[in-house]
Amino acid sequence: xxxxxxxxLVSLLLAPSIARAVEVSxxxxxxxxxxxxxxxxxxxxxxxxDQLSESRIMNQVSQELTEKGWRPASESTADVLVVLHGxxxxxxxxxxxxxxxxxxxxxxxxxxxxxxxxxxxxxxxTLVVDIFDAKTHKLGFRGTATDELSPKPEKNVxxxxxxxxxMFKDFPTASRD
Numbered sequence: 001x002x003x004x005x006x007x008x009l010v011s012l013l014l015a016p017s018i019a020r021a022v023e024v025s026x027x028x029x030x031x032x033x034x035x036x037x038x039x040x041x042x043x044x045x046x047x048x049x050d051q052l053s054e055s056r057i058m059n060q061v062s063q064e065l066t067e068k069g070w071r072p073a074s075e076s077t078a079d080v081l082v083v084l085h086g087x088x089x090x091x092x093x094x095x096x097x098x099x100x101x102x103x104x105x106x107x108x109x110x111x112x113x114x115x116x117x118x119x120x121x122x123x124x125x126t127l128v129v130d131i132f133d134a135k136t137h138k139l140g141f142r143g144t145a146t147d148e149l150s151p152k153p154e155k156n157v158x159x160x161x162x163x164x165x166x167m168f169k170d171f172p173t174a175s176r177d
Contacts, residue, residue: 022147022159024166032133032140034172039073040065040080045130048086052153057084057160061129064168078134085128088149093120123149127160129167143167 028034042058061082062072075081096117124146131141145163150156 022145022163022166024143024145024163026141026143026167028141028172029139032138032172034140037070037079037173039078040070040082040131041073041075041078041134042082042084043075044086045083046085046087046128048088048125053156053160054084054086056157057086057127057164060161060164061168064164064171068168068171068173070173075134080140081132081134083130083132085130086126088123088125091122091124093122094118095120125149125156127163129164141172 040062042062044054044058047054061084065082066072070080073079094117096115098113098115125148126144126146129141129143130139132139145160145167147159147163150159
């Protein structure tokens with residue numbers, strides 16, 4: 001029993017973890033005058049092939065910017081253009097379970113070690129939100145969010161909501177000047 005518990009503990013400590021929180025980064029041009037921005041238009045720059053999530057994300061970004069005091073407008077009249085880019089990438093990790101440790105530490109020395117290694121595959125999604133000045137086409141803001149995707153759409157909706165909220169926290173609007 002001690003051998004089994006020791007083996008399980010060691011395998012848990014050594015196994016890489018693929019579960020992680022959403023990673024969000026953001027940067028903006030500190031010289032750009034966000035105070036003069038009043039309107040925006042949102043569009044897909046790089047489609048990730050899922051019209052439902054693209055529509056959801058466009059609406060979520062629009063909602064965040066509206067809450068910051070900006071108003072939606074057509075591309076031809078907007079002060080800034082918000083361009084969304086998405087991608088997915090399949091990643092792999094190895095998980096090894098050691099099922100025999102022989103005598104173990106202090107229990108008679110090492111015996112033959114047998115291990116089972118499996119390859120786990122998971123999909124990572126990345127969302128990039130670029131905000132360009134509509135007149136100069138100069139990039140004013142870039143936010144990036146990356147997270148492991150779930151096969152359950154409702155979990156991905158929650159992850160995207162959290163990522164966009166985090167991305168636009170402390171967004172440099174006129175109220176921060």
